[in-house]
Every structure is written in structure tokens, then in C-alpha cells.
Amino acid sequence: MKHLKIFWKKEMKEEVRSWRLPVMLVVFFLLGISSPLTFKFLPALVPPELRETVSQFMKPTYAEMASSLAKNLSQIGMLVIVLFSMGSISEERGRGQLELLFARTPSRSSLIWAKFLSRSLSVLLSLALSFASFYFYFRALFPETPSWQGLVTGFSLFALFSLFVLAFTIFSSSLFSSGLWAGLLSGLFFIFLSFLPSLGDDFSRYSPSGILGMANLVMRGQPQDFLDGVLITATGTLIFLLLATIVLDRAEL
Amino acid sequence: MWAIETVGLRKTYGAKVALEGLSLQVPEGSIFGLLGPNGAGKTTTLKLLAGLRRPSSGKIFLFGQDALSDPAQARKELGYLSENPAFYGWMTAREYLLFVGSFSSLSRKELRMRTEYLLTLVSLHRVREPIRNFSRGMRQRLGIAQALVSNPRLLLLDEPASALDPIGRKELLNTIGSLRGGATVFLSTHILADAERVCDTVCILDQGKMLAQESVSSLRKRYASRTVELETVPENEELLLKLRRADWVDDLKKDGGNLSLRVKDFTLAEREIPKIFWELELPLKRMEIKEPTLEEIFLEVLNQGKNEAP
Numbered sequence: 001m002k003h004l005k006i007f008w009k010k011e012m013k014e015e016v017r018s019w020r021l022p023v024m025l026v027v028f029f030l031l032g033i034s035s036p037l038t039f040k041f042l043p044a045l046v047p048p049e050l051r052e053t054v055s056q057f058m059k060p061t062y063a064e065m066a067s068s069l070a071k072n073l074s075q076i077g078m079l080v081i082v083l084f085s086m087g088s089i090s091e092e093r094g095r096g097q098l099e100l101l102f103a104r105t106p107s108r109s110s111l112i113w114a115k116f117l118s119r120s121l122s123v124l125l126s127l128a129l130s131f132a133s134f135y136f137y138f139r140a141l142f143p144e145t146p147s148w149q150g151l152v153t154g155f156s157l158f159a160l161f162s163l164f165v166l167a168f169t170i171f172s173s174s175l176f177s178s179g180l181w182a183g184l185l186s187g188l189f190f191i192f193l194s195f196l197p198s199l200g201d202d203f204s205r206y207s208p209s210g211i212l213g214m215a216n217l218v219m220r221g222q223p224q225d226f227l228d229g230v231l232i233t234a235t236g237t238l239i240f241l242l243l244a245t246i247v248l249d250r251a252e253l
Numbered sequence: 254m255w256a257i258e259t260v261g262l263r264k265t266y267g268a269k270v271a272l273e274g275l276s277l278q279v280p281e282g283s284i285f286g287l288l289g290p291n292g293a294g295k296t297t298t299l300k301l302l303a304g305l306r307r308p309s310s311g312k313i314f315l316f317g318q319d320a321l322s323d324p325a326q327a328r329k330e331l332g333y334l335s336e337n338p339a340f341y342g343w344m345t346a347r348e349y350l351l352f353v354g355s356f357s358s359l360s361r362k363e364l365r366m367r368t369e370y371l372l373t374l375v376s377l378h379r380v381r382e383p384i385r386n387f388s389r390g391m392r393q394r395l396g397i398a399q400a401l402v403s404n405p406r407l408l409l410l411d412e413p414a415s416a417l418d419p420i421g422r423k424e425l426l427n428t429i430g431s432l433r434g435g436a437t438v439f440l441s442t443h444i445l446a447d448a449e450r451v452c453d454t455v456c457i458l459d460q461g462k463m464l465a466q467e468s469v470s471s472l473r474k475r476y477a478s479r480t481v482e483l484e485t486v487p488e489n490e491e492l493l494l495k496l497r498r499a500d501w502v503d504d505l506k507k508d509g510g511n512l513s514l515r516v517k518d519f520t521l522a523e524r525e526i527p528k529i530f531w532e533l534e535l536p537l538k539r540m541e542i543k544e545p546t547l548e549e550i551f552l553e554v555l556n557q558g559k560n561e562a563p
């Protein structure tokens with residue numbers, strides 16, 4: 001526990017000093033405000049002859065904008081999480097930074113958990129900022145009142161899936177000495193996962209990526225039964241973290 | 254008690270044997286040098302001792318404790334410096350020492366004092382910039398400070414002086430020398446002059462095999478008195494002929510009036526050389542027994558090892 005605290009403090013400092021947290025906050029803030037801004041101002045920016053076509057595709061309703069936010073987060077947001085975490089273990093391992101630490105016998109699993117906890121905090125803060133900025137910009141630009149319940153549930157589902165993405169990326173990062181390979185493996189894994197829901201209702205219900213689709217629908221105001229997906233995603237997160245600790249424990253430095 | 258004892262330590266990487274049955278004992282409080290050419294297995298040995306790699310077979314005991322079955326307990330008083338130490342570039346040297354020192358049993362106050370002491374020791378106490386801006390020498394000095402931060406009983410140093418300038422090297426060797434009798438220092442180096450200066454005992458490795466392990470003084474004794482240097486008149490063919498024909502002479506090199514003889518039996522040489530000069534009525538201006546340097550001993554041991562290899 002002592003080692004976990006030491007590593008966590010170091011990781012949190014690193015999140016700030018390496019600009020990871022500030023950059024993530026900015027990216028997620030932009031993702032949050034992009035839907036209300038686009039829906040509000042894009043029709044005014046396009047040539048008059050195209051305005052009618054654009055307004056047919058971009059109906060300025062809360063449901064459409066929430067759906068747009070969900071799509072942005074599930075693509076760009078998750079990509080940012082992978083990019084920012086793919087070097088979490090592999091870079092320190094590749095550079096030899098872990099040698100000096102692990103010769104002192106702090107438990108290697110503490111490092112994995114510290115990385116997961118600190119980066120989870122960054123991800124959750126960024127996501128929260130994204131949803132909050134979406135909410136405030138929507139309220140400022142449109143007369144409709146957004147559904148709090150839908151937003152909070154959507155945020156929770158996105159938060160859970162983001163932690164799953166983080167756990168898998170940390171796991172893949174523990175396998176390699178290069179962040180690039182870790183990123184590639186994570187990318188391929190999530191492309192594979194994103195195809196699963198299209199294979200049928202059962203895949204959509206029981207696959208971790210299925211909860212993203214459900215989050216989208218919930219945010220649009222359509223209640224969903226997401227309990228199975230939540231349990232599977234949470235279990236998957238724990239499994240990948242445990243696998244990462246096993247891999248790092250056995251790694252030769 | 255031995256600070257380090259390895260029994261039949263072996264490490265393979267696929268088909269490549271990096272270390273072949275290394276059995277060594279390092280006395281507590283001593284400074285032990287691991288010598289060998291590149292690829293001899295020095296870094297592998299240090300990494301095995303530091304628990305960063307697992308041996309393919311064999312045993313490691315640190316202060317009598319089995320380091321493979323209870324690594325945490327056996328290594329709790331260990332300081333380690335890798336060959337190319339890597340730090341977190343965004344930290345300052347002070348932050349890094351406080352960070353790694355917090356894994357030790359030192360209290361917060363002790364750690365702060367220890368950090369300031371070590372920063373002064375390695376001349377980094379005035380440096381405020383992040384480690385990413387450090388030169389290689391500064392990194393090496395910080396590496397030494399971090400190895401010492403927990404006041405370890407056992408210090409494992411992999412090529413500690415390799416990136417230092419002559420002044421830095423001298424200071425480092427003084428620091429290592431000052432640890433004698435307190436902490437046990439196990440260092441690998443290819444700079445033989447450094448090993449000669451600080452090490453009590455050395456182990457010579459080549460291609461993963463141990464060729465010798467003994468104290469520097471005993472190695473010197475074993476290889477001592479093998480070379481005699483003479484100064485006389487230049488180019489006396491009769492003298493050269495007589496010396497070459499003598500069955501106690503192994504090898505003769507000449508440089509003008511300076512002769513260097515490698516002899517089989519120094520007692521015999523000491524008696525016979527003046528006799529030859531007296532018979533030929535030549536002046537013997539200087540006769541000196543040349544102390545072999547560790548470098549010469551090292552090369553000789555390596556050559557012997559190669560000749561004995563099947």
C-alpha cells in the first residue's frame with residue numbers, strides 16, 4: 001500500500017508535468033462543445049443553397065446533439081485514451097527507468113495499479129469536463145432542457161468503457177518495450193470490439209463495446225438494459241489489470 | 254558471512270549462454286570488482302543479483318538469505334546502478350532522490366537530510382533544472398546518489414565510472430573507497446585501473462565463465478616477478494644470444510639498451526643475470542622487477558582461459 005501511494009503521487013505529478021492531463025482536458029472539452037457549436041453555427045456558415053440540406057441532416061434537437069457527442073467520444077475520445085496510455089509501461093521499460101526502481105523491490109503490481117488509478121482520474125476528469133461543457137453550451141445555445149438522467153447514465157457508461165480501454169492499453173503496454181506496438185495492439189483490439197455489436201443482439205448485449213451504443217441511446221432518452229454489458233466490462237477491466245501485473249511481474253528488465 | 258554468494262549461476266537467452274555456472278563469494282564490507290571484456294556476462298550477473306532477471310539455474314544468497322525464494326527480504330538493503338541509468342526526465346535530481354528514497358525505511362526527515370548530503374556529494378546540490386537537461390556525467394553522478402540513497406548494505410554498480418571525466422572518476426573512486434568496511438560494493442568495470450585502485454577482490458569473467466576470483470594482492474603475487482627490466486649498452490648481440498638461450502627466459506623484448514625479460518623463475522633470473530653481465534664485462538645500469546598491472550594480469554588470465562578452452 002505504501003508503494004502504491006508513492007507511485008500514485010509520482011504518476012499524478014507526471015500527468016500534470018508531462019502535459020498529459022492538460023492536453024486531455026482540452027481535447028475532451030473541445031469534444032464536449034463541438035456538438036452544440038456545430039449544430040448551432042454550421043447551418044449559418046454553409047452557402048445559402050446548401051442550408052436546407054444541412055438542416056435536414058442536422059436537426060438541432062438535444063437527442064441529435066447527445067448522439068453526436070456519444071459518437072465523438074466513442075471514436076476520438078477512446079483514441080486519445082489509447083494514445084496517451086500506450087507508452088505507460090513500455091516506455092519506462094524500454095528506456096530502462098524501471099530497472100532502478102525494481103531493484104529496490106517495490107512490488108511491480110503497485111506500479112500497474114498506480115498508473116491505472118492516476119490515469120483513470122485524468123480520464124474521468126476529462127470525460128466529466130466533456131459532459132459538463134456539452135451541458136452548459138447546449139443550455140446556452142438552445143432552448144431545450146437536456147435530460148440530466150440520460151447524461152449522468154451516459155457519462156457512467158462512457159466512464160466504465162474508458163477504464164476498460166485504459167486497462168487493456170496498460171496491459172498491452174506491459175507486453176512490449178515499445179509504445180507503438182502497444183498502441184497497435186490496442187487499436188486492433190478495439191476495432192475488433194467495435195465490430196462485435198454488429199454481429200447480433202447478443203454480441204451487442206454482452207460485448208464491452210455494446211455499452212457505448214447503449215450509452216448513445218440512453219443519452220438520446222431511450223432507456224436500456226445495460227447491466228450485463230456493465231458487469232462484463234467491469235470484469236474485463238479487472239482481468240486486464242491482473243494480466244498486466246502478471247506480465248510485469250514476470251518481465252525481465 | 255558472505256554479502257553475496259552465488260552457486261552454479263547460469264543464464265541463457267535462447268541458445269546463447271550468457272553465464273555458465275558462476276560460483277562466487279563476496280566478503281561483507283569488501284569492494285569486489287567484476288572484470289571482463291564486452292559480452293563476458295558482467296551486466297547479466299549484476300541484473301541477476303539485483304533481481305531484474307531470473308537465472309536459468311543456480312542459487313543466489315545475499316547476506317545468507319535466498320534471494321530467489323524471498324527476493325523482497327534479501328534485497329531490502331540493496332542499492333543498484335545500471336550501466337546507462339535512466340530517470341524520469343521531468344523530475345529534478347532532488348525530486349528523484351526523494352522519490353526513490355521513499356521506498357526505503359528512512360523517515361521523511363532522514364530522507365531529506367540524506368538527499369541533501371548525497372546531492373552535495375555528487376555536486377548536484379545547486380542544479381535546479383530537470384534531469385532531461387543533464388549531461389551523461391551528471392546522470393551518472395545522480396545514478397550513484399540514487400544507489401546510495403537508502404544507505405544500502407550492498408551496492409551493485411554496473412560500470413559506474415564509464416561516463417565520468419577524470420575528475421569525476423577520481424571523486425567516484427574516492428567515494429567508493431570510503432565505503433570499504435561499511436557497505437559491500439560489487440562493481441563491474443572494464444576500466445582496469447579503477448578496479449586496481451579500489452577493489453579488494455576481483456573476479457575475471459569471459460564468455461560467461463569465471464576465469465579467476467581472488468584478491469588483487471594475491472593475483473599480483475601469482476603473476477608477480479615474471480618480468481625483469483634491464484638497462485645496459487645497446488645492441489650487444491652476445492648478451493642477447495646468452496639471454497635468449499637461457500632456459501629460465503620465456504621471452505625477450507629489446508628497445509635500444511632497455512631489455513624486458515619474461516622469466517620462468519625469478520630467483521634463478523636474479524642470480525643468473527648479474528653473472529652473465531659479469532662474464533661479458535658489460536655494465537648493468539639498472540635491474541628492476543616489474544610489478545604487473547591488473548591490465549596485464551587480466552590479459553594473461555584471458556589468454557590462459559582461451560588456451561585452456563577445449
